[in-house]
Amino acid sequence: MARARRIVPRMLAPSRILRTTPAQAGGGRSREALVERAREAIEEGSRSFHAASLLFDRPAREKAWLLYAWCRRCDDLADGQDHGRPAEGPAPEGRAGAERRLRAIRLLTERAFEGLPTADPAFDAFGLVARESGLTREMAEDVIMGFELDATGWRPRTEAxxxxxxxxxxxxxxxxxxxxxxxxxxxGETLDRACDLGIAFQLANIARDIGEDDAAERCYLPVDWLVEQDIEPGQHMKPHHRRELAAMAAQLVERMERHEAAARLGAARLPFRRRWAVLAAARIYGAIGREVRARGTAAWDRRVAIGRREKARHIAAAFWEAVKNRPPRPDPMPEWTRGSILIDVRMAGPVAKPPMDPLPDES
Incomplete structure (x- = not known):
């Protein structure tokens, strides 16, 4: 009589043979697919950046798109938006919701650095460009801290x-x-000048968007400036303060021009096509700031925008500037430097936030 075989139940995937997800730049997505999604993101999110990026050689252009896609997605996640516009669905849940969104940004960015899939093409794109270009976690955290400032309702009290x-x-x-x-x-010198260019862009944005920011209950004019102009809290967009507002916008644009001029010194060290693209972007954003200043008290009656023909003129002018490649050194150089700002950041410590109720257990 044959002996009956004893059937022993087996685990479908015993823990000792479970395999971890292999780490690979881009989270396993193809580079072509990530670049295409990134191109769509920049084309929809910023026409000015998209126009300038087309001047890059292909390798630089694609990497710039990949980095932009991450920046755009982080900004949208932090603010609960979609390409800078209000997202469909329920509104963000206040401070607790902001904390969750920032936590998600940091976790997804860390997974991207590790080459693990994130289920989000923008973060996978960042993992790819970080690996290709040597971007660091410290660089990424410096940018994420900016999203944190916005998401937690922070506002500047001083010029610093x-x-x-x-x-x-x-x-x-x-x-x-x-x-x-x-x-x-x-x-460090070239990176300092790249930092100057970013600061110039932001100062132009702040000057242009004072009205839109006020509608969103945000203000990036230092409290000290408003006090000097004898403007009551939350009243800077009132018609009787337009003259003072125009004066503060002119202050922003003056600083913008100094950083813009300093940035040209760094652009001079880049290969021709990359130099051309950077100079074109500088001219386009500089034109935004200068138009705000030129409009004076009417600067926020309608949004300042640079049309296609004017962009084309700036791109052509940037071409000849890139050919000449002899930018003058601004005198004086910008008061704000990357080194001094980073010292202030370290002294200031973590972003100051109002007290929060503890997050509920998500387990």
């Missing part, structure tokens, strides 16, 4: 606070973009 904000939301992006374009991480 404004400098810190402009560094995190734009200057630090300029540093990353320079590294993406091939600038060595130890080339």
């Amino acid at each position: 606070d404004l400098a810190r904000y402009c560094y995190h939301v734009a200057g630090a992006v300029g540093v990353m973009m320079a590294v993406v374009m091939g600038v060595a991480r130890d080339d």
